[in-house]
Amino acid sequence: MSHPPATTELAPRLPLFRLRSGELGSVPVVVGLVVIWIVFEILNPAFLSAGNLVNLALQCASVGTISIGIVLVALVGQIDLSVGSTSGLAAAIVGIGMTSGGWPLPLAILGALVAGALVGLLYGFLFTRFGVPSFVITLAGLLAISGLQREVLGPDGTVNLPYDSFIVQFAQVWFLPTPIAYGLAVAAAVVIALTGWLSMRKRVAAGLSAPSPLSVIVRPLALLVVLLVVVWYLGTDRGIGASFLFFLALVVAMNYVLTRTRWGRSVYAVGGSVEAARRAGIRVGRVYVGIFVLCSVFAALGGLLAAGRLTSAGLSSGGGDTNLNAIAAAVIGGTSLFGGRGSAFSALLGIVVIQSISSGLTLLSLDSSVRSIITGAVLVLAVVLDALSRRSRAAHGRG
Amino acid sequence: MTLVTEVSGDRHQSARPVLTMRGINKSFGAVRALTDVDLDIHAGEVVALVGDNGAGKSTLVKILAGVHAQDSGEITFDEKRVSIPSPAASRELGIATVFQELSLCDNLDVVSNLFLGREIGAAALDEVEMEKRSWELLRQLSAKIPSVRVPVASLSGGQRQTVAIARSLIGEPTVVILDEPTAALGIAQTAEVLNLVERLRERGLGVVLISHNLADVQAVADRVVVLRLGRNNGVFTVPDVSYEEIIAAITGATDTAITARDSRRGEESR
Numbered sequence: 218m219s220h221p222p223a224t225t226e227l228a229p230r231l232p233l234f235r236l237r238s239g240e241l242g243s244v245p246v247v248v249g250l251v252v253i254w255i256v257f258e259i260l261n262p263a264f265l266s267a268g269n270l271v272n273l274a275l276q277c278a279s280v281g282t283i284s285i286g287i288v289l290v291a292l293v294g295q296i297d298l299s300v301g302s303t304s305g306l307a308a309a310i311v312g313i314g315m316t317s318g319g320w321p322l323p324l325a326i327l328g329a330l331v332a333g334a335l336v337g338l339l340y341g342f343l344f345t346r347f348g349v350p351s352f353v354i355t356l357a358g359l360l361a362i363s364g365l366q367r368e369v370l371g372p373d374g375t376v377n378l379p380y381d382s383f384i385v386q387f388a389q390v391w392f393l394p395t396p397i398a399y400g401l402a403v404a405a406a407v408v409i410a411l412t413g414w415l416s417m418r419k420r421v422a423a424g425l426s427a428p429s430p431l432s433v434i435v436r437p438l439a440l441l442v443v444l445l446v447v448v449w450y451l452g453t454d455r456g457i458g459a460s461f462l463f464f465l466a467l468v469v470a471m472n473y474v475l476t477r478t479r480w481g482r483s484v485y486a487v488g489g490s491v492e493a494a495r496r497a498g499i500r501v502g503r504v505y506v507g508i509f510v511l512c513s514v515f516a517a518l519g520g521l522l523a524a525g526r527l528t529s530a531g532l533s534s535g536g537g538d539t540n541l542n543a544i545a546a547a548v549i550g551g552t553s554l555f556g557g558r559g560s561a562f563s564a565l566l567g568i569v570v571i572q573s574i575s576s577g578l579t580l581l582s583l584d585s586s587v588r589s590i591i592t593g594a595v596l597v598l599a600v601v602l603d604a605l606s607r608r609s610r611a612a613h614g615r616g
Numbered sequence: 617m618t619l620v621t622e623v624s625g626d627r628h629q630s631a632r633p634v635l636t637m638r639g640i641n642k643s644f645g646a647v648r649a650l651t652d653v654d655l656d657i658h659a660g661e662v663v664a665l666v667g668d669n670g671a672g673k674s675t676l677v678k679i680l681a682g683v684h685a686q687d688s689g690e691i692t693f694d695e696k697r698v699s700i701p702s703p704a705a706s707r708e709l710g711i712a713t714v715f716q717e718l719s720l721c722d723n724l725d726v727v728s729n730l731f732l733g734r735e736i737g738a739a740a741l742d743e744v745e746m747e748k749r750s751w752e753l754l755r756q757l758s759a760k761i762p763s764v765r766v767p768v769a770s771l772s773g774g775q776r777q778t779v780a781i782a783r784s785l786i787g788e789p790t791v792v793i794l795d796e797p798t799a800a801l802g803i804a805q806t807a808e809v810l811n812l813v814e815r816l817r818e819r820g821l822g823v824v825l826i827s828h829n830l831a832d833v834q835a836v837a838d839r840v841v842v843l844r845l846g847r848n849n850g851v852f853t854v855p856d857v858s859y860e861e862i863i864a865a866i867t868g869a870t871d872t873a874i875t876a877r878d879s880r881r882g883e884e885s886r
Contacts, residue, residue, distance in 0.1 A: 416744070419744045420744055420747075423744050423745070423747075423748040424748070425744065425747055425748060425751070477740045477741055478739070478740060478741065479735045479737075479741065482724075482728060482732070482735060482741065483733075485721070485723060485724060485728075486721045486724060486728075486732055488723065489721030489722055489723035489724055490720070490721045490722065493719055493720055493721045493732075494721065494732070494733075496703070496715065496719055497732040497733035497734075498703075498704065498707070498733035498734075499732070499733050557721070557722075557723035558723055610769070
């Protein structure tokens, strides 16, 4: 056998060891989420009703999509503070394009996404060419893009989207028929079980340490049970919204790209050590530009979902707490702002936490001022946890 | 000047050098970093490059690594004249450089670091194949790494250096340049890395070892090339050279503070 006994290999994988040495992963988020749900359910029994959870899922889609972009820039140790404005600009382009512009919807959507890509391209250029810190570039971008958004919207300031348009229907009317939802849940579990099984077979054939057949079966089974319960419970109300499913698909796709492709590996490498990545032959500049472009495109996409959900695009699109929520979601979900650590799934976990807090506080009819304060406090908590786990990793020699 | 061009009695060494540098000059503005420097590297040989700070060791190595281009002078590789305009060109020739630091990504595991920039797999990464080859490579080097799936941040300094050196072998180079591989390592870890250097020689690679530690140099090197103030200041065969001779060549005088100290201590002990 080409590897040492399993005992030496297992030690660092023990959950407790990982927890203590700062490899927190998603454990604290899930625990936090359960606590939040229990507290709000006690305070207001409507919180965990199927109807509220269906709404919660719909609310997650737009900012969650923006947050995927934040995860990407955070992975390379950068930040984009202008995602809110970019999403607002995209909403404005679609709104104006569809109504007074008279563009066909696909063209309007394409225009909005291209605008997002151009913003990201400009950021990437400024960052790689002149080495200006990304928070300064994007802070300037925040101002400039919201100005552009006002310019696009013109004097009226707000356009209402036609209710029967695809974008509105997609974001708030369409729900997955329950049988199809069950089918998707089963298909997801089967795919995970199959890939797990094949990978195990391949590892055994290669003479590497392999997970036990039991664990290969247990994981997808557990996932299947969770998914079936979710589908069933949400199905007692309207079910799973098309926009939420779209967001989920984006998260899964991005997770695949980040963990299974060469490009994804280079993203983590740049986030870990720029110089090491460069010496390994990775074109660091291209990685940065690609990341900024993707981030802005995700922001534009999130803006479109938000516009669809609100049936309008206006000056307030992408304003308010959109920026902060998107960044907070990524951090709360476990992506480090210091670069090199995190996963696409932190966008999903983080946004569910944030929208749960927001929804719970709304149900308690608390003022939006209180909501802002609490969301801000949660963000600080998440960043403190991030910094602490980083320090703990350093103390345990785990970088 | 003691120039030894042909070394006798060496086990694996080929007759013709795999890499030669002749009359290398390099200036940075008004500063002459290298003047007419020659260097030969044979397959299956460890050449130690020594010299005081500012002697031009790093500059010479950076020319080989493709970081700087020489102003004048000739580099031949496999008896063909070559130019090394970029790090990529250096790698393509078959020269692997392991720099003192900043060569690993702490957040990635051993496998990812070994194959960084050279991943196996077309669309999706072939993790199983990479892990298998990682174990094979590390085993060939008799490297003691507990797991290839832990972030390299959790490894000791010696293990990290091992990973960095092992990584340079992924591209199947003919010449490996090690820049201060034992700096900042403990005694046991240093021994581990020196064993590794010997294993590179056994694989028939030409190894250039830059080191400040003359004990290390005398332990593993076949030849010692001394640079002083950007010029060649002697080439020695290791079993035939004493510590004092190397020191004298590095500092440029036999009567230095160091040799004076050594002789004084010798007299006192008598």
